[in-house]
Amino acid sequence: MTNPSRQHAARLDTRPPHNHERQVLSAQDIQRAISRIAHEVLERNHGTDGLLLTGIRTRGLPLAQRLAQRIEEFEGCRVPVGVVDIGLYRDDVAFHASPAVQPTEMPETIDGKNVVLVDDVLFTGRSIRAALDALTDLGRPQTVQLGVLVDRGHRELPIRPDYVGKNIPTALQEEIQVRLAEIDGRDEVVIVSNRDRQ
DSSP states (O other), X not given: OOOHHHHHHHHHOOOOOEEEEEEEEOHHHHHHHHHHHHHHHHHXXXXXXXXXXXEETTTHHHHHHHHXXXXXXXXXXXXXXXXXXXXXXXXXXXXXXXXXXXXXXXXXXXXXXXXXXXXXXXXSSHHHHHHHHHHHHHOOOXXXXXXXXXXXXXXXXXXXXXXXXXXXXXXXXXXXXXXXHHHHSSOEXXXXXXXXXX
């Protein structure tokens, strides 16, 4: 027989759902992924001539800087790194009264360059579309390539990365969090899922 007081207690349980984390990339995994992408970038572009790495704020920038460091270790030559802010180019900017905007900074012109856009997670593709719009305002590159640490799928726009650290299939209700030492104090990638208390 069911205990009425237990039923009543269950109805009154309004605690928020748990957030469960599962690590999918360790610090070593991230390091290996960046090294592999660096090799692929060099192979595709036949070296570093005309190459410009551009990180998308926020976590794309440290990833682009790490990528440049690895390329320098392989080739003995430093690749310039820029950063693009997409705050004013997002297609949801009309829904925000004052979007947070930080500077876009390029070490040199992007005209005629092979620009590698770098971001942490590729999801719907809308952030990349915004970054492409921002680049269009800066000049006319020879090519624009895309490198991401994680591709989680669920694209809403026809955008495909050229370089991927890891493909991680996810459910729509899950969230991928990339944590980098420069910003978060440690390197890891986790999947966060909300699960109701049982």
